[in-house]
Amino acid sequence: MFGVVSDLSRWAIPIVLLLVPLIAMVRGVNVFEKFVEGAEAGFVTAIKTIPFLVAMLVAISIFRASGALDMLVGVLSPVLNLVGFPAEVLPHAIMRPLSGGASLGIATDIIKTYGPDSFIGRLVSTMQGSSDTTFYVLTLYFGSVGISRYRYSIISGLCADFTTLIASVYVAHKLFGPT
Amino acid sequence: MVNYIWLGMMVTGVLVAAINGHVEVVTKAALEGAQVAVHTAIDLIAIITFWLGIMKLAETAGLVQALARLLQPITRFLFPSVPKEHPAMGAIILNLSANILGLGNASTPMGLIAMQELQKLNRGDPKEATDAMCTFLALNTSCITLIPTTIIGIRLIYGSADPTEIVGTTIFATAMGMTAAICMDRLLRYLYYRGR
Numbered sequence: 001m002f003g004v005v006s007d008l009s010r011w012a013i014p015i016v017l018l019l020v021p022l023i024a025m026v027r028g029v030n031v032f033e034k035f036v037e038g039a040e041a042g043f044v045t046a047i048k049t050i051p052f053l054v055a056m057l058v059a060i061s062i063f064r065a066s067g068a069l070d071m072l073v074g075v076l077s078p079v080l081n082l083v084g085f086p087a088e089v090l091p092h093a094i095m096r097p098l099s100g101g102a103s104l105g106i107a108t109d110i111i112k113t114y115g116p117d118s119f120i121g122r123l124v125s126t127m128q129g130s131s132d133t134t135f136y137v138l139t140l141y142f143g144s145v146g147i148s149r150y151r152y153s154i155i156s157g158l159c160a161d162f163t164t165l166i167a168s169v170y171v172a173h174k175l176f177g178p179t
Numbered sequence: 180m181v182n183y184i185w186l187g188m189m190v191t192g193v194l195v196a197a198i199n200g201h202v203e204v205v206t207k208a209a210l211e212g213a214q215v216a217v218h219t220a221i222d223l224i225a226i227i228t229f230w231l232g233i234m235k236l237a238e239t240a241g242l243v244q245a246l247a248r249l250l251q252p253i254t255r256f257l258f259p260s261v262p263k264e265h266p267a268m269g270a271i272i273l274n275l276s277a278n279i280l281g282l283g284n285a286s287t288p289m290g291l292i293a294m295q296e297l298q299k300l301n302r303g304d305p306k307e308a309t310d311a312m313c314t315f316l317a318l319n320t321s322c323i324t325l326i327p328t329t330i331i332g333i334r335l336i337y338g339s340a341d342p343t344e345i346v347g348t349t350i351f352a353t354a355m356g357m358t359a360a361i362c363m364d365r366l367l368r369y370l371y372y373r374g375r
Contacts, residue, residue: 038235042228053216061212066196116339129327160321164356
């Protein structure tokens with residue numbers, strides 16, 4: 001199962017890059033011209049996200065560097081320990097929606113310290129693999145089209161993240177068992 | 180909502196730094212954050228420009244529309260406000276497929292293209308998210324992942340006996356998250372319109 005999926009992953013983009021221009025050509029599209037026409041908007045789209053990303057990443061950076069994140073972890077960890085959630089992975093859980101780079105750094109550090117095949121190592125791997133940087137994605141996607149009122153989408157994103165987190169802890173306990 | 184979260188992080192950050200007696204880290208952190216943001220955007224230029232070109236080809240050749248037609252039963256349920264065979268549908272499907280396969284640097288440009296198409300359908304305030312955008316982002320951030328490529332690589336580097344053993348647990352966790360995302364999106368949308 002994994003082999004097939006992994007091969008699919010490796011081949012997906014090269015196949016798209018082979019088939020799309022070929023089929024377009026067969027259907028009478030001026031391929032080079034159309035490519036350039038589409039690509040033209042790339043620069044503007046990317047640059048438009050800058051103010052939104054700066055706003056969000058500055059706030060996250062200050063929040064983390066000030067020690068406020070560590071305080072939050074200190075307050076929450078005794079409570080979460082009661083429900084079988086190891087305190088070691090809490091910084092990762094809190095960082096995950098905020099910053100992809102930082103949470104990957106935390107996950108790498110935990111895997112290095114406890115070993116990839118320990119319970120904590122497997123749990124943090126599942127957590128890293130299963131969730132996305134919600135704040136970053138929202139800021140980037142909405143920013144690229146100039147939307148600044150997100151309505152309820154932060155709440156639904158965070159609820160989904162929280163569900164994924166609980167599911168990760170549950171399935172890791174079931175399959176790998178804490179030792 | 181985003182106003183409160185943003186303000187909360189800024190204010191607590193500065194206050195905590197002041198209480199801890201190292202208020203000077205705030206200035207440095209602010210600058211670093213801004214730099215990371217600009218670097219990210221600059222890096223995006225290359226990959227977005229490239230995928231926008233490919234997408235234009237796929238769209239002109241009718242491939243995006245064909246894909247949208249193929250997955251219509253699912254997308255009609257999830258995005259009732261988007262006309263069938265609209266380019267937004269194709270881009271949404273491509274973005275989610277790239278996510279599922281763990282192809283991070285293809286999924287982001289597709290997602291931005293999808294947002295642009297959805298914005299074209301926005302009949303209300305251009306600064307306010309539409310229903311379809313909220314649904315799309317809920318799905319995007321919680322999407323089922325078959326191959327968490329990065330973390331498998333890290334497990335390999337640190338000598339795991341079986342780096343891919345977390346694939347099953349990841350699929351389970353993301354499936355739960357995606358279900359929750361769809362339910363929450365529907366529930367919050369209902370509450371949103373009732374509260375107005």
